[in-house]
Amino acid sequence: MNIAMIGAGNVAWHLAQALQAAGHTLTAVYSRTATHREELAQLLSQAQPIATLDLNTIPVDIVLIAVPDAALAPVASALQVAPGTVVAHTSGSQPLAILNAIANARKGVFYPLQTFSKTKAVDFKQVPMLVEAQDSATLQELVALAQSISKTIEAVASDSRKQLHLAAVFACNFTNHLLGISQQILQEANLPHHLLHPLIQETIAKAMQHNPYTVQTGPAIRHDENVIQEHLHMLQQHPRLQELYRLLTHSIQATADNS
Amino acid sequence: MNIAMIGAGNVAWHLAQALQAAGHTLTAVYSRTATHREELAQLLSQAQPIATLDLNTIPVDIVLIAVPDAALAPVASALQVAPGTVVAHTSGSQPLAILNAIANARKGVFYPLQTFSKTKAVDFKQVPMLVEAQDSATLQELVALAQSISKTIEAVASDSRKQLHLAAVFACNFTNHLLGISQQILQEANLPHHLLHPLIQETIAKAMQHNPYTVQTGPAIRHDENVIQEHLHMLQQHPRLQELYRLLTHSIQATADNS
Structure with a gap:
């Protein structure tokens, strides 16, 4: 052609x-x-x-x-x-x-x-x-x-492609931002980011093999209030990250409650 | 031992x-x-x-x-x-x-x-x-x-381990939740999730090779208001996801503005 x-x-x-x-x-x-x-x-x-x-x-x-x-x-x-x-x-x-x-x-x-x-x-x-x-x-x-x-x-078709694009924003653009936040937290604590790489890779591998909602782990899904409050306290210099942490924690819990 | x-x-x-x-x-x-x-x-x-x-x-x-x-x-x-x-x-x-x-x-x-x-x-x-x-x-x-x-x-030390754990919550627990949301959006549109797998893998590979903030893509970092408003409209049945979309978009833009 x-x-x-x-x-x-x-x-x-x-x-x-x-x-x-x-x-x-x-x-x-x-x-x-x-x-x-x-x-x-x-x-x-x-x-x-x-x-x-x-x-x-x-x-x-x-x-x-x-x-x-x-x-x-x-x-x-x-x-x-x-x-x-x-x-x-x-x-x-x-x-x-x-x-x-x-x-x-x-x-x-x-x-x-x-x-x-x-x-x-x-x-x-x-x-x-x-x-x-x-x-x-x-x-x-x-x-x-x-x-x-x-x-x-x-x-x-165009409508479905738009849905795919929206899903890609969550799966890729927003995910990349969260990975940036995690790197920022580690840099501020002088810790090497590569320590998290195996965990990130395993998380992604698991999320592609399963419905991610069914393999959710962490303090939010466990309703571990002590850890959640401590994390929010650790983020007190970063109000925007606190707000993201709160909203994502709430969303994980609401998703589990509705299923 | x-x-x-x-x-x-x-x-x-x-x-x-x-x-x-x-x-x-x-x-x-x-x-x-x-x-x-x-x-x-x-x-x-x-x-x-x-x-x-x-x-x-x-x-x-x-x-x-x-x-x-x-x-x-x-x-x-x-x-x-x-x-x-x-x-x-x-x-x-x-x-x-x-x-x-x-x-x-x-x-x-x-x-x-x-x-x-x-x-x-x-x-x-x-x-x-x-x-x-x-x-x-x-x-x-x-x-x-x-x-x-x-x-x-x-x-x-304990303090650094706590920072690592907080970073892991963003990189893994929260990331997994976003991957769950993307899968939910595709399921509701009857689209197969595997179409996103190459994009997810490339996003993660790039984020581990670079500072993710420097390789951010998508409508938020481009300030593409038309697409952002259309995505929010597509999420109107899911107010919680709308709120997450808004906050993550704002956080991506604020991060870029501060750098």
Whole structure:
């Protein structure tokens, strides 16, 4: 497939290289920032860095739009493609319909459910690809494209993808913040964070094998008021962390009471 | 070493078997509940199940007390050992001094920093052992015992161990609860939880390699108010989860603002 990548951020960066490695040809990379589109295009054997969203002169079967959510609507309004071109965005939280402004295109979603940093390699085979399209022929093309880079493909409608994104915020963004708090507590006590790594790994392994609610441990679920009060006291210099501790403790107890 | 195990719960269960596998002799298992002490003693080649805390007639060099935190003080008050016996508890949150009531003993702490379930095997070599003792000779004995089962041993005073325990509550107990919430959201949307597993694993891997605060992603750190408001709207049937979402979002933003 001839593919044009709109965007040169973390997702575009990894996705373009994975697609090239799978045998596709990246023909163009668009970014408003010259250095960004040039850096990514240099990693791709046949891609030209472009500063226009009129793709009529570019050989392209599929256009992937990997830009920040807030830029999706303006990009869709400006994009020009030959009739019948497949155009898909890569966002977890935005609906298929945000592409409605693009005339003549066959529209879809091509969402890699993973967190990306340019500095960290990603094994795309392990990345679930969530696809959606306006019609079944377009869906089939996007599924085939997904199968060329990943072993997990799921057709998911916009509403469900939004639920997945919400769940991911709890499982990943919020979890990362709690891990940051734990590291802060240890740093303030001059203790090495690696001591907690085996416990974190075991916690995650257990939570993926079971319903986490059924394997909950700790002072909250035991209603161990002495320990809870001592922990709140230890956090007295950090009122925000105290409030989080209280609310999470209450939520663990309320979940257990309701089950 | 001849070791007596006081307690037959999750920690005692795994610790006793790891110590026997390392060549030590478990000579006695105490539990108030007959079936519990008998079940564990049966797994140990030379242990007798005992219903008394007077260990004067039992051959024992080291007594390990692995009972619920609330039972530690009463057990310490009732325990009788020959002069010079090493007695250590296995609690993360309780100080060394909670053993003060035991006469003649050389007192310490022998804390495996891990979460245990009887049904799940544990590789003790990967479990950090945090030790503490009233004097250096006792500490050396507990360090040697820890080295026989684990490759990570750290001498940690009671105050620091308490900080570690608090950090573990955030990193593990609270994290597990968030993973439970994410699973609940997916179940309510009839979506399979395994789709999130690669993202969870990548999040954890990244958080252990970096300061998690510096690799925070998601709508909160981007101040993406549209997505945040939509997520809060999606949680309108779950006011407790809305409150958690709001507070965690605020905490992520406040952390970034302060750094």
